[in-house]
Amino acid sequence: MHSIVAKRPLGPEIAQYEVEAPRVARTAAPGQFVVLRLHEQGERIPLTLADWDPSRGTITLVVQALGKTTREMHELYGVGDVIRDVVGPLGEPSEVVGEGTVVCVAGGVGIAPVFPIARALKEAGARVVGIIGARSSDLLFWLERMDEATHELVVTTDDGSTGRKGLVTEPLAEILAARQVARVWAVGPAVMMKFCAATASAAGVPITVSLNPIMVDGTGMCGACRVEVGEHVRFACVDGPEFPGEEVNWDLLLERLAAYQEEERCALDKYRRMVQEATR
Amino acid sequence: MIREAQVPMREQDPGSRVHNFSEVPLGYSEEEARQEAGRCLKCKTAPCVRGCPVEVDIPEFIGHVETGDFRAAAATIKRTNNLPAVCGRVCPQEVQCQGVCTLGKKFEPCGIGRLERFVADWELEHGIQSVEPPPPTGRRVAVVGSGPAGLTCAADLRLLGHEVTVFEALHEPGGVLMYGIPEFRLPKAVVAQEVEGLRRLGVGIETNVVVGKTVTVDGLFAEGFEAVFVGSGAGLPRFLGIPGETLIGGYSANEFLTRVNLMRAWQFPEYDTPVRIGSQVAVIGGGNVAMDAARTALRLGAEKVTVLYRRTRTEMPARVEEIHHAQQEGVEMEFLVNPVQLYGSDGVLGEAECLRMELGPPDDSGRRRPVPIAGSEFVINVDTCVVAVGNQPHPLVPRTTPGLEVSRRGTVQADETGSTSRSGVFAGGDIVTGAATVISAMGAGKQAAAAVDRYLGAGG
Ligand SMILES: Cc1cc2nc3c(=O)[nH]c(=O)nc-3n(C[C@H](O)[C@H](O)[C@H](O)COP(=O)(O)OP(=O)(O)OC[C@H]3O[C@@H](n4cnc5c(N)ncnc54)[C@H](O)[C@@H]3O)c2cc1C
Ligand SMILES: Cc1cc2nc3c(=O)[nH]c(=O)nc-3n(C[C@H](O)[C@H](O)[C@H](O)COP(=O)(O)OP(=O)(O)OC[C@H]3O[C@@H](n4cnc5c(N)ncnc54)[C@H](O)[C@@H]3O)c2cc1C
Ligand code: SF4
Ligand code: SF4
Ligand code: FES
Numbered sequence: 181m182h183s184i185v186a187k188r189p190l191g192p193e194i195a196q197y198e199v200e201a202p203r204v205a206r207t208a209a210p211g212q213f214v215v216l217r218l219h220e221q222g223e224r225i226p227l228t229l230a231d232w233d234p235s236r237g238t239i240t241l242v243v244q245a246l247g248k249t250t251r252e253m254h255e256l257y258g259v260g261d262v263i264r265d266v267v268g269p270l271g272e273p274s275e276v277v278g279e280g281t282v283v284c285v286a287g288g289v290g291i292a293p294v295f296p297i298a299r300a301l302k303e304a305g306a307r308v309v310g311i312i313g314a315r316s317s318d319l320l321f322w323l324e325r326m327d328e329a330t331h332e333l334v335v336t337t338d339d340g341s342t343g344r345k346g347l348v349t350e351p352l353a354e355i356l357a358a359r360q361v362a363r364v365w366a367v368g369p370a371v372m373m374k375f376c377a378a379t380a381s382a383a384g385v386p387i388t389v390s391l392n393p394i395m396v397d398g399t400g401m402c403g404a405c406r407v408e409v410g411e412h413v414r415f416a417c418v419d420g421p422e423f424p425g426e427e428v429n430w431d432l433l434l435e436r437l438a439a440y441q442e443e444e445r446c447a448l449d450k451y452r453r454m455v456q457e458a459t460r
Numbered sequence: 461m462i463r464e465a466q467v468p469m470r471e472q473d474p475g476s477r478v479h480n481f482s483e484v485p486l487g488y489s490e491e492e493a494r495q496e497a498g499r500c501l502k503c504k505t506a507p508c509v510r511g512c513p514v515e516v517d518i519p520e521f522i523g524h525v526e527t528g529d530f531r532a533a534a535a536t537i538k539r540t541n542n543l544p545a546v547c548g549r550v551c552p553q554e555v556q557c558q559g560v561c562t563l564g565k566k567f568e569p570c571g572i573g574r575l576e577r578f579v580a581d582w583e584l585e586h587g588i589q590s591v592e593p594p595p596p597t598g599r600r601v602a603v604v605g606s607g608p609a610g611l612t613c614a615a616d617l618r619l620l621g622h623e624v625t626v627f628e629a630l631h632e633p634g635g636v637l638m639y640g641i642p643e644f645r646l647p648k649a650v651v652a653q654e655v656e657g658l659r660r661l662g663v664g665i666e667t668n669v670v671v672g673k674t675v676t677v678d679g680l681f682a683e684g685f686e687a688v689f690v691g692s693g694a695g696l697p698r699f700l701g702i703p704g705e706t707l708i709g710g711y712s713a714n715e716f717l718t719r720v721n722l723m724r725a726w727q728f729p730e731y732d733t734p735v736r737i738g739s740q741v742a743v744i745g746g747g748n749v750a751m752d753a754a755r756t757a758l759r760l761g762a763e764k765v766t767v768l769y770r771r772t773r774t775e776m777p778a779r780v781e782e783i784h785h786a787q788q789e790g791v792e793m794e795f796l797v798n799p800v801q802l803y804g805s806d807g808v809l810g811e812a813e814c815l816r817m818e819l820g821p822p823d824d825s826g827r828r829r830p831v832p833i834a835g836s837e838f839v840i841n842v843d844t845c846v847v848a849v850g851n852q853p854h855p856l857v858p859r860t861t862p863g864l865e866v867s868r869r870g871t872v873q874a875d876e877t878g879s880t881s882r883s884g885v886f887a888g889g890d891i892v893t894g895a896a897t898v899i900s901a902m903g904a905g906k907q908a909a910a911a912v913d914r915y916l917g918a919g920g
Pocket of ligand 5: 394395396397398399400401402403404405406415416417418
């Protein structure tokens with residue numbers, strides 16, 4: 181039984197959920213994710229483990245309402261509600277190294293998955309610089325938690341409503357130019373990771389990114405999550421989701437993310453009509 | 461006088477069935493079943509029994525059908541086969557029990573599979589006899605994977621009095637029966653009912669547990685399980701490795717069938733998971749999986765579905781009945797053809813370049829190896845391409861279980877009792893043999909259950 185034991189809004193379309201999943205909480209590691217299915221008719225969607233508590237048997241997920249499933253979760257699932265299926269932890273854990281300076285870049289809802297990685301790096305002994313960015317201040321969250329998980333934290337917004345005005349790649353390029361950096365981590369929308377990868381490559385610094393292709397099973401059985409890394413086709417759910425950013429075929433990832441646009445719109449429309457009818 | 465041919469089974473007609481996902485064969489009536497049962501010679505030597513991997517007592521159950529004692533027939537079958545409603549539908553009977561049927565020497569063999577299906581359906585309809593498991597032995601066994609191998613092993617161990625928990629990675633138990641074989645060939649309600657029977661027997665089933673991730677085999681021992689049976693199947697899809705395979709519209713058969721069967725994309729948007737189906741569909745391969753994908757594509761509304769197979773009709777590994785059904789429904793087949801590159805625009809599949817092949821000398825599988833004919837390239841329009849060229853053993857459990865030996869092909873090394881290189885760890889089904897059949901996986905599950913019982917008895 182995967183009950184939601186806590187839910188907190190983090191922004192207009194973003195919420196944090198604490199969900200009962202004792203087995204997952206017991207073995208979770210930074211960089212891993214779960215696949216959940218809300219109900220019998222539901223789709224299986226991947227969500228990163230933002231945090232976990234083995235003693236309480238719970239995991240923390242941060243979800244942005246985008247399409248049918250995430251919107252339904254945002255609008256209709258609250259404390260006490262049960263999520264039909266939660267499976268994980270899936271994917272390979274982040275390779276945590278405890279030396280040198282590491283820059284962790286997060287874009288938008290990517291703040292959530294970056295948090296446990298930054299925390300683990302810091303605990304292991306690395307010097308962690310965080311850069312987190314969003315379109316505007318209301319989409320930022322977990323500033324205090326990120327502050328604690330890093331040694332330095334840079335905040336950017338596209339509109340300048342909080343922190344520095346501009347994109348995360350600007351402070352990233354400055355830091356890489358000024359200091360000796362061992363590795364960069366970047367998690368967020370594919371386009372943002374693509375530009376972070378270009379920035380890091382230009383500076384000759386290795387970068388790890390967390391890819392988010394469309395998935396079905398999440399266990400290596402279907403190949404829906406195929407990505408191209410260094411000319412090789414890899415399954416993001418089992419070989420990743422983290423890969424060396426400089427080797428990722430970003431255009432392919434972006435194209436494949438758009439594969440079901442029409443069907444996604446159809447599902448969302450149907451959901452909206454259903455909600456409308458229910459509230460009329 | 462013996463009827464020369466089997467009593468025919470009524471079927472949905474091809475014209476209407478390509479528009480629905482309901483089962484194609486409609487089953488026997490009691491009268492038809494008794495008539496077909498009357499054809500069986502009740503041979504003393506019963507070669508059919510030896511043709512069946514789990515040795516169903518075929519003449520005995522058919523005898524009960526003939527006299528109309530369907531309950532007794534069910535009991536006979538269930539002595540050795542706990543998934544008869546499944547086997548009656550999907551066993552390759554023509555090469556197993558029916559392949560060696562005495563009647564088959566002169567006439568059509570006895571319709572053993574059809575009768576088995578009839579008896580199983582009759583029992584599901586009239587209420588399953590409950591079996592009381594023996595008093596608990598207090599020993600706990602974990603089963604990894606809920607395909608036919610795992611389910612059979614679990615049932616047998618439970619009937620020996622052990623406490624059994626099945627761990628399944630997906631959200632529904634059943635393995636390929638649930639996610640692979642389509643609704644129109646094996647209704648999911650039939651699988652669910654068989655699984656329900658197991659639950660009633662007291663077998664615990666934990667879904668959403670990926671062994672090797674959520675918990676390891678060693679973790680299961682630490683939880684107090686005294687033996688582990690691994691039946692994790694051959695779920696790793698093989699691709700062609702040709703350029704363009706990642707274009708949108710290119711699917712592994714696993715993804716295509718999982719979306720449609722497990723996630724019920726055929727009922728989108730009632731169910732949330734979509735599947736893309738174009739008007740021109742190519743299915744690559746020649747086995748049951750290819751037939752299932754092709755027939756599924758037709759039902760999803762494709763205009764034209766073509767199976768591209770690199771050998772000839774004779775070498776096709778698919779069951780005769782499946783090929784027949786597919787052709788009846790309008791699936792086209794192109795033999796001695798192999799795609800070499802896929803093309804598209806804006807990332808979306810549009811064309812496939814293929815080569816014509818000819819058969820050369822035999823390869824390791826004993827079949828003549830297809831060799832490309834130079835300069836025979838041609839291009840076809842394709843907006844959906846389903847690759848059904850085989851599955852490999854899933855590597856997750858072997859990789860996370862130290863000391864578990866695997867072959868070069870990635871299969872777990874186990875002897876005919878299911879014993880592996882690790883004491884207390886047993887394995888069977890597709891993870892040991894590579895992709896095979898439902899009934900051979902069940903046979904392996906049975907053998908392993910007996911071996912686990914001996915192991916526990918010996919104080920293991
Ligand atoms: C490994 C992994 C970890 C993820 N972690 C998180 C997380 O922690 N929090 C979170 O909010 N989301 C996360 N995602 C993305 C999340 O899975 C998708 O947002 C979700 O599947 C969309 O489902 P939907 O039905 O709501 O939207 P859909 O109707 O399926 O899609 C709506 C829109 O979202 C886009 N989209 C669809 N799938 C994805 C995807 N996989 N990634 C990004 N965009 C997508 C589509 O292009 C479309 O524009 C993760 C994805 C992966 C692969
Ligand atoms: C489309 C298709 C059609 C087929 N048609 C026929 C047919 O007509 N007749 C026939 O006889 N055979 C057919 N087969 C073959 C037959 O289905 C298989 O040989 C049989 O299912 C193998 O059984 P199994 O129990 O070994 O594995 P599977 O049925 O593959 O079951 C393995 C189970 O283990 C689970 N699993 C895997 N890894 C883990 C893990 N790490 N932790 C937990 N669980 C895990 C999987 O999710 C799955 O549920 C077909 C196969 C396919 C794909
Ligand atoms: S289980 Fe399969 S092989 Fe055995 S008798 Fe039944 S149909 Fe024939
Ligand atoms: S071999 Fe054929 S005819 Fe003989 S007992 Fe078996 S099913 Fe009947
Ligand atoms: S999501 Fe199916 S293989 Fe990765």
